[in-house]
Amino acid sequence: MHSDARTVDEYLAGLPEERREAVAEIRGSILANLPAGYEEGMQYGMLGYYIPLERYPKTYNGQALNYAAVASQKNYISVYLNGLYSDPAILEWFLAEYAKTGRKPNMGKSCVRFKKLADIPLDLIGQTIARVPVDAYIERYERSRA
16 A cells, blocks of 8 residues: 655554554664665655665666665555565575574565564564665665666
8 A cells, every 4th residue: 555655754643553563663673773874764655765865876767776665555564675685695594584483474576574563573674674784785786787
């Protein structure tokens, strides 16, 4: 579900209480582990974590280079982990770590989906976010565009 919220606070305020709590917990894990150089804001109708255009303006669409995002969808919460999907070694690590939770991840082409807060491995999300510094992400992006 796309949101027309213009700020993070506005986005959070517009969520039902149960979703607001879960999204706030995910957000807290991301912010606690977000490498220097990424910023938080609204992007594509969801909470976005990205490299600002002032730091890296050479994107294919003129938008800030997205690293991660969180969205409250109709039936679940989506956590978009672009650092995970841009590196096969990190994806392999993530799946091995996720298996230790005893649950199978509900993954789409670019996201991991969760139905309730109790299902969200917050520490693993934080560790995944922390794995890719800005310069490494820019390097991967440039290789993918070459």
